[in-house]
Amino acid sequence: MKPRTRPTLARRLVSGLATLVVLGTVVVANRPMVAVASEALHTYKINRQSYKERYGHWANLPVPRDFRVNAIHAALLHTGKVLIIAGSGNNKDSFEAGSFRSVLYDPAADSFTEIDTPTDVFCAGHAFLPDGKLLVAGGTKSYEVLEDEVDHAAGVMKIKNESPDGGPHVLEKGTRLVSATGHVYRTRDKVTVPTARKMTHGTTTTVHAGEVEVWVDAVEKGDAAVVGQPAQYSLEGLTGPNLYGVSEKITREKQEYGGDKTSYEFDPVTEKYVKTGNLQDPRWYPTLIGLNGGDVLAVSGLDQFGRILPGRNERYLTAERRWVKAPELKRYFPTYPSLHMMGDGKVFYSGANAGYGPDDKGRTPGLWDVRNNRFQQVPGLREPDKNETASSVLLPPAQEQKVMMFGGGGVGESEHSTARTDIVDLDEKSPRYRPGPDLPKPARYLSTVLLPDDSVLTTGGSSGYRGGKYRDQTRSDLFNAQIYRPDRNVFETAAESTVGRNYHSEAILLPDGRVITMGSDPLYDPTGKNAGTFEQRIEVYSPPYLFRGTRPAITGGPAAVSRGTTATFTTPDAARIASARLVRPSSVTHVTDTDQRSVALGLHRTVGGVDVTVPEKAGLAPSGWYMLFLVDDKGVPSAARWVQVR
Template sequence: MTPRTRPTPARRLLTALTTILALAAVAVVNRPIMVLAADKYHEFAINRQSYKETFGHWSLLPVPAGFKINAIHGALLKTGKVLIIAGSGNNREKFEAGTFRTILWDPRTDKFSDVPTPTDLFCAGHTFLPDGKLLVAGGTKSYEVLEANIKNAAGVMKIKNESPDFGARTFPKGTRFEADNGRVYVSRADVSVPAATKMWHGTQTMVHAGEVEVWVDAAEAGDAPVVKEPAQYKILGLEGDDTRNLYGIAEKITREKQEYGGDKTTYEFDPETERYVRTGDLAKPRWYPTLATLAGGDVLAVSGLDQFGRMIPGTNERYQVKKKKWVPAPSLRRTFPTYPALFLTQDERLFFSGSNAGYGSATEGRTPGLWDVKKNRFQPVHGLADSTMTETSASVMLPPAQDQKVMILGGGAVGDSPISTARTAIADLDDPRPAWRAGPRLPNPTRYLNTVVLPDDTVFTSGGSSGYRGGPYQGRQRSDLLTAQIYDVRKNAFRKAAEPTVGRNYHSEALLLPDGRVITMGSDPIYDRSGKNPGVFEQRIEIYSPPYLFQGARPAAPTGPSLIKRGEKASFATPDAARVREARLVRPSAVTHGTDVDQRSIALGVKKAPGGVTLTVPEKRGLVPAGWYMLFLVDGAGTPSPAKWVRIR
């Protein structure tokens, strides 16, 4: 960007006044075009250099028709391209047709490309691995079925095999189960139940029955086959000893809503080949899990709904990054709501801020706190105002990450509640007994706020809605917030930013690009504008250019090594060494449902050297998890260079 001579304030005022007068004159002459004139003036105002310098600027990204998709997940790859995942995109027809989408967008060329998507990654979890691949696990195995659409009672049948002798037994889809009263229930899928296992306790032999679960539907429609109590069922078609050894047990068979079911498929997305590479399955199918990076580079999968749409009761698991496989973590039993916000701390614990998205007990597992993942101890962090409104809130580790402060912003009450909050709060995790203290309030009560760490130690926040999924709020039909504000960490205050033109609520996301801009995409309103019909997924992409991009020439991107070890120094060349004050390593976002536990900005030690700067990377792996980062040099006015990608080991 080249600096240009700026008009004097008096000159600018005169230009503005002349324009207003001219527009006013037009309005008087021709009243019907007054609204148009106001729009024109707004257009003019937001495009002035002085406006952009203070508030930044939005622009819509032209997206070719073939690449308009329901953006549910977004991640910035080390190649500089943005991975945008829809999977089935919360669209039942696409799910049933097996049409799953992933696209790549290159911010340098605005080119889009398609990525083959083998399974439905809608509502999977993701995080970056130390080598820059994106671990993607779970997703959608089945869509929800609403109560109104359930004609035949259904439930989960647990098939038991008490015989250790004849190996696994297969029960094809359509297998019939009979209750004592003669009513019949039919299985939805092929399953295989393992043989019982024998265990010797001293001289005694214990037999543990093999088990497998499968959905069953009542053969007959209506309420008569509803069973509300646990019961045992006979499997039809068996003979001899099998009739004793093999049977079904169901907790309940009802016409209640059936939630989305989770999947266990896992991939490492390779940014070089731009393909999903399948690795070991999750031990438990998960829908809405959070994948949290641990200090050593392994990943913990936490929470989610299982293949039958049931909350996973505290069973978490670890991805062994070297072996590319998941292993159960029975010693880390702990319950969280779905998509919990879990941040790796300097002392290698996971901080649960309370933010989450969508499912889980209204009471259990919602208390914020520090989770020691070595000893499975949990230290609650108290003092959060509106503590019953953490669902659909946003959470972010404030820059620089060395300060170990996490901010929670907005949120609403559990489920589709019409209540939401403008509260923000900050927890200082460096404190031995951390507690929340109030932060500045948002301009409006806000769910689904998009929150992006910028390289100048500010946090860009935009969009969201006051009502559930952009729906009714205090008498209005739609409640998208066409507002944006920048949180300044040093001043502990928000300042207004230019207004987006596209509303973003549920299933929306935003992330920082290597050139310093912010991409915002997705949104899944519950209703359309009339408030009567179902909403339509928002496929437009809007890009925000922060004020620092309009303040004259930026420092050049640094050149130098692409690999630095934690705790070590590295020298980078830059023609702008004289004006560089700060350097930040920004870990790229991997975001969905307002949950982005990857993004963080780490301050580096800066020393001027001939023709450049020498930078020091902090030592702690809980502060700087291994992986690929964007390195920004920042001048005294807070203007960042374009980023250079570096790998930290």
Template sequence: MNAPAVLGFANAQYHDYVINRPEYKAEYGHWQTFVLPAEFRVNAIHASLLRTGKVLIIAGSGNDQRSFDAGSFKSVLWDPARNTYKLVPTPADMFCGGHTALPDGRLLVAGGTQRYEALDGAVKKAAGTMRVRNENPDAARTFPKGTVFTAPNGREYVSTAEVTVPAAVKTGGGDRTVVKASEQHVFVEAVAQGTGYVDNSPAQYAIKGLSGAEARNLYGMADRMTLEKQDFQGIRAAFEFNPDTELYERVTDMAYARWYPTLTGLGDGRVVTVSGLDDTGQILSGNDNEIYDPADKNWSKAPDRYFPTYPSIFLTASGKLFYSGSNAGYGPADKGREPGLWDLKDNSFQQVPGLRDPALTETSSSVLLPPAQAQKVMVLGGGGVGESPLSTARTDIADLSAAKPVFAPGPDLPAGGTRYLNSVILPDDTVFTTGGSSDYRGKHKSDLLKAQVYHPDTNTFTTAAEPTVGRDYHSEALLLPDGRVVVLGSNPLFADKADTEPGTFEQRIEIYTPPYLFHGERPQLTDAPAAARLGTTVTVKSPRPDGVVTAKLVRPSSVTHATDVEQRSVALDVGARSDGGVALTLPGNPNLLPPGWYMLFVTDGSGTPSVARWIKVTP
């Protein structure tokens, strides 16, 4: 009876009517869009869920040169449960750094931005990499930012960062003493503008202010000084964010500066850190990987292996690391793109063949499919290297439990070729995917207002409600403890189809409520232990223990650039049910269930999850 009146509405009104019907929500879910108060709006580059249930949104300078020049670096702590916000003092530009949760619930944040890129034609001062050498075996030497290096022709170049050069290495003795100079690099630029400072010949540079033996032992070497394009440059700084004090705490710097690195937690609680652009704008060569130990907050060398920037590297049940081939941003098309299993013990690398469209893995999404025990990793979408307009609808799945893993085809993405897709594991053992664009950074107004759910059990996608906000570069999505999904960010190049109007950073936040939360009463967890050891059995409380069908521990997300290597859902064995209690047994393998804080969900027979309880998993 209402149909004639409904059909008389404008299209937008009718659409709003349809998507808000209970039947529609129960099948496709529902989106809500909201805007933070002005003082808390930031360019969301990174988002991490903390054990307090709050979301740390890191902007740093937010891909805004003016904010960088002003030293304005921002982080916001958002409490989705109470919808409250708090600005967090941000001590360095963490824009495009890396991050991961530590076993005690702190968040390790490493790397960020030392300098913004300067494109061809925009470079006014000749610049280049200065290799600072030390031939003195008795002492290291630190040179502050602003140190002047003088060329043989008298031209002067100034360092853009502090640099410490270790003491030279002395071997042998007596007549057979050999001293090998140590070396550390730093970026320098001319003291003035103009082509007169361009020098394409290798040369040795004197360090201003040194004389005598110091001047002979300490000097710079540079291959050339140019006005060519300069890439972003990374920083060495590392911090732990403390969820109790809600402050960043400085820890030991990395040995190498990093911009666009990946941090992956290991089964022993340490973190391996790979790739990134260094403090001269060059991609790290692979002999500079590092491991962070939260016990002493120091870094040590990791095995050598080259990867393009922001590589998707997952910890597997064997303890090996799986590189899916997904990456973001920087690195040659013909190096470090092959997926494979990396063994840190002997530095071996077993290639995993079969990935289709192997040239279209940049800006793709990768996810360790639920449950983690299946040891399957899915690669979704992606595009060509750099500013390529190409994208793919391909999804492929690698079964890492096989003796010789290979990729097998999955279903194509329903929206077609997609870059920057965000993928989120849900507590019903499905994967929610949303957003992205078909072209580089949403060019030609190519954002895809589509979302879908992947079902590992049937290897199929089903349609989800459509978002209303486009999301491409610099967007992220993560699961909340109440079972909803929050989606943030987006940094399109242009705002119109003709690519004539500059784009603006998307600061609206969306929350997606999956269909399972519209299926009636959800199961409850009224009590659970605050901590549990690997391999042990714990008892949780529920008013209807017989209704608890599955239980899983979901690791909180820490996501940026469509890269989230930490999220995983680990199934627990559901055992005896007593009056108000359910016995749950944890796996004993720390490589399957790395130590740290997890969201404990239980679900009923229809897949409806409880609100999560936080539990700390210990060795």
């Protein structure tokens, strides 16, 4: 009798695959065996250790039904929890019902918590404050109304008061104004018309009318009340010239989203929104960016009537928790401009943006000196007509002062997109963009995440507008992911995701080194024939470094460090630590993230620990909370330790 031998590894793998195929065929009897076999082979392939070491691994995150929300915004708090903000979630029914949502996800406990959300912060702006609170400002005051849904002519009307006497006039909601032709219009909101102001210049006294703007709607349906030119209106039942309305036009055109004035600080410790002073201007789709010194600048956005703000920016005085106008920093940007704080305190506008505004205004990249409002244009960006829905990131480490632009598409609902990446070195005397490696496919809405090993994960996106048709594709979501290596200027292929992510999607680095991805608001379902639904599934990506051996550990150290100083952190793995990075947590929406950065620390290994030195420049390491990662000689990072930079 022949001796029994163990089957070879290859034979065992083939046998295992055959078993998977048989089981799959039994379970899914109506599906072709080839398809089941293919899926079994793919599942086996992506779960091999050698595959994960090279490409990483994706996993679905189970989300309890009661905590599934439309992720419009997301931010990693210094408690390690992820704040997922939906507001009304791009759902008009939720808006009208006053149903606004935020959820906290705790990766350490794998738990979710509902957060009371006082107003509709859908499409607000946000940025971290030095103490770790998240400033959230603006949002939605009114939803868009498409042209075919506009039954009553409507428009913005200025109510003027030419009398300097008698005080302000309060007009209740529904106040009626009458045109010269007898058509009647009603105000949508209660407003107060200021008193006129007397101004004396020498012997001449002039009166400047007080005025306030308000939406008005025609009482009657149809086109009869449409007015296509400037006109004056009288208040019904009021005689005399002192109080009247004027409007440029009243139409049945599409009505855009209206911005809100509310502002909050979200406290990670109490896990509550805390009201601050209101914005000076309502803002929908604004960008917020922290400045040296701790204040925050708010730029762009649509006002309460859906008009893009014409360069009126404002400053949040953090110590006083109030907003003030900043006329000295008047500068026009399209909505959600992608801004990056540079080492010298200047703000770089990469050219990436998320949408509203004319295609010939405010779209040129440049360095903005927020001390004197000077703007130095930066040339060289290829395909500048495709900067909308592009992504940009301050490449790691921040000391290199290089910004990279990824993909993008044409203005508005354009079907055009690009695989372009361009890179600019802002330390050059005359900086200009230069070509980087192309993406594998044209991509809009691409998420970019800084990893602690000085690489950049790019994931998600679509080639078409909101995942819609692109060339011969019915749906254009992209599942390929790449890791960009700045030191070699190349993309490396990463494992493919399983969930499409386009408009309204986010990706964030977690303290354990993984990346969480969420959101997506496609126009169509996977067939391309029916309306899409918001993607509420969440995926988590584990980069290759998590499969390459034992991770170093940080066992102790200070909770706070000062710029320009050295601090000691204990680790049993000091001998193999090759680098230390402070990674600022992300606060992202519409692929716009002004917080994300990775700062290299000076490193000296000691017995049982490492000494790390923080850069002196506030523009390199703005005050706030960071994740400290120690990375070994194989590129494997520790789990993060939270450290506050002061």
